[in-house]
Amino acid sequence: MERRIATGLGIFVVATMSVTLAAGGASATPGTDPAPTPRITWEPCEPADPPGTGAECGMLDVPLDYSRPDGKKIQLALSRFRAKSAAKDRQGVVLTLAGGPGNSGRCTADTCVPSGIGDAYDWVGYDPRGVGASVPALSCDNGYFDGPRPDYVPRNPDIERSWLDRVQHYADACRSSGGALLDHMTTLEAVRDVESIREALGVRELNLYGFSYGTYVGQVYATLYPKQVRRMVLDSTVDPRDVWYRVGFSQDVAFERNLRMWFGWVAKYDDVYHLGRTADDVQARWYAEQNRLRAAPAGGVVGPAEFTDIFVYAGYYQWIWPSLADLLAAASGDSGREQLVWLYQGYFRPAGDNGYAVYNAVQCSDARWPQSWPTWQRDNWSTFQQAPFATWDNAWYNAPCLFWPAKATKPVTIDGSKVRSVLFVDGTLDAATPFEGSLEARRRFPHGSLLAEVGQSTHANSLNGNPCITGFVADYLATGALPPRQPGDEPDASCDALPQPVPASASARALRGGGPLVPATGYALLR
Numbered sequence: 001m002e003r004r005i006a007t008g009l010g011i012f013v014v015a016t017m018s019v020t021l022a023a024g025g026a027s028a029t030p031g032t033d034p035a036p037t038p039r040i041t042w043e044p045c046e047p048a049d050p051p052g053t054g055a056e057c058g059m060l061d062v063p064l065d066y067s068r069p070d071g072k073k074i075q076l077a078l079s080r081f082r083a084k085s086a087a088k089d090r091q092g093v094v095l096t097l098a099g100g101p102g103n104s105g106r107c108t109a110d111t112c113v114p115s116g117i118g119d120a121y122d123w124v125g126y127d128p129r130g131v132g133a134s135v136p137a138l139s140c141d142n143g144y145f146d147g148p149r150p151d152y153v154p155r156n157p158d159i160e161r162s163w164l165d166r167v168q169h170y171a172d173a174c175r176s177s178g179g180a181l182l183d184h185m186t187t188l189e190a191v192r193d194v195e196s197i198r199e200a201l202g203v204r205e206l207n208l209y210g211f212s213y214g215t216y217v218g219q220v221y222a223t224l225y226p227k228q229v230r231r232m233v234l235d236s237t238v239d240p241r242d243v244w245y246r247v248g249f250s251q252d253v254a255f256e257r258n259l260r261m262w263f264g265w266v267a268k269y270d271d272v273y274h275l276g277r278t279a280d281d282v283q284a285r286w287y288a289e290q291n292r293l294r295a296a297p298a299g300g301v302v303g304p305a306e307f308t309d310i311f312v313y314a315g316y317y318q319w320i321w322p323s324l325a326d327l328l329a330a331a332s333g334d335s336g337r338e339q340l341v342w343l344y345q346g347y348f349r350p351a352g353d354n355g356y357a358v359y360n361a362v363q364c365s366d367a368r369w370p371q372s373w374p375t376w377q378r379d380n381w382s383t384f385q386q387a388p389f390a391t392w393d394n395a396w397y398n399a400p401c402l403f404w405p406a407k408a409t410k411p412v413t414i415d416g417s418k419v420r421s422v423l424f425v426d427g428t429l430d431a432a433t434p435f436e437g438s439l440e441a442r443r444r445f446p447h448g449s450l451l452a453e454v455g456q457s458t459h460a461n462s463l464n465g466n467p468c469i470t471g472f473v474a475d476y477l478a479t480g481a482l483p484p485r486q487p488g489d490e491p492d493a494s495c496d497a498l499p500q501p502v503p504a505s506a507s508a509r510a511l512r513g514g515g516p517l518v519p520a521t522g523y524a525l526l527r
Helices: 010-022 157-183 187-201 213-224 247-268 279-295 304-315 318-330 334-348 354-366 373-384 391-402 436-444 467-479 506-511
Strands: 056-063 073-081 093-097 122-127 206-211 229-235 422-427 448-454 493-496
Touching: 056 187, 073 187, 093 187, 093 213, 122 187, 157 354, 157 391, 187 206, 187 213, 187 354, 206 213, 213 229, 213 436, 229 467, 247 279, 247 304, 247 318, 247 373, 247 391, 279 304, 279 318, 304 318, 304 334, 304 391, 318 334, 354 391, 373 391, 422 436, 422 467, 436 448, 448 467, 467 493
Parallel strands: 093 122, 093 206, 206 229, 229 422, 422 448, 448 493
Antiparallel strands: 056 073, 073 122
16 A cells, blocks of 8 residues: 655755755865766666667665765666657657555566657656665565465454564564664655766656655655756655545545446356355355455465455456456355465565565655554554455555654655646546545646546556557657646546456467466555
8 A cells, every 4th residue: 555744843854955955965065076976877678678679777876864965975876768759859858656565667678768759859767766776775575475375454463463573573583684774765866866867877867657655756856846846747646645644544444436337247247157146146256255364374375365355456456357257256265266276376465575574664664654553453453344345454564664763754745836737647546556646746736737537447457558648648758748627626637547447268268277367566556
């Protein structure tokens, strides 16, 4: 999921830093030459680092601690795809801002460069500090997601104690392995890294394209460096009021709604899946299978927690609905249980904990979380009453913040009044970043426009093939044209969502043995 922030004496310090940074960095001591701006040496990427014709890769040294710019350095890993347009038509650099926090952001040709609509730009992506190929990469316990883990719902004191011990041990492991990096992982430092990248690229302005958590990085950057923002697309916008504790509860409710949508979709195709003719029937089948796994985890690996991890993706992406329906239909048989194990270990269990470690390092440090476990108990049990599917999953995912060793900071107050242009894009049924967040961001950016994909629940969907959405994005990137700002507190333009998926044909399902086809991906609620 994703998270929050505060106020007080520290505001003066942050504001002072912001003025210094916006001027281009720490001022030079009188009588001395300013430190040279670091540059990036670009070389052809190795074939798998990342894949894509024409990709270039490079590393950039940035300060570990921006209050000590001449001190210890860390490295950011970057990739670049050069503009294809003639030199006279080129429009600069688009820097992509990855989700998470904790997701790798280096570009690949098929994930970072919009087909046919981004040819006038260099597209640059990067692994944020602590992530992926950046140095050092943060890791605390690579076996943390090994199954079976305790049931997410703390139905008795033993389960609750088991999870509290588990998340405390994880936070302690991060204390041991994180070193000095752990104290410099906030969104504010991520924003300073973006400014370092801009300077290293030698451009006066950046175009930014942010997804999910990356939209929060974009909002903070635009607040502190408004003159450096040329154009900005923010897809699935984080609500700047809820960073980070409270945002989880609105997510829980939204995921419950989206899972009910999926149950209803499965019921619509009962002649294919035979799981029930109503959403209630399908939901009952899902919980019945989860109860079976509670008694006897599949392969000694997939218990109720892992089962939830797999199916929570129905709340994120509609394109995965048929695959998950196939899996649920097969789950009660021996081959289906083998498939659960194979899928969890090969696709849904993160290969390591790097993304999760960074997720916690950022969110637990960005803002102060309640340090009283009874507060967490009360708030999560209250939300659980209306949203049982994901509430405790989300709670334990974030619970290392109860014990996090790094000091929490205060949030930047988002103010987009000086930003010339921003296009917000969001699905009205997005669960990971509920639509109200995009409305709130629109309120704070008076020169921006909000494009709504009506009825869409797929997260971060702006480049996934809806021609209406990509048309608006293409026009904006090409000319800067925004949908005209409308009066009131509503979207400025809208596109209908594409039709929901349909089950694969019988022959296609038979070809794969009735099993699901799913992409290799890591689990991360709210990225």
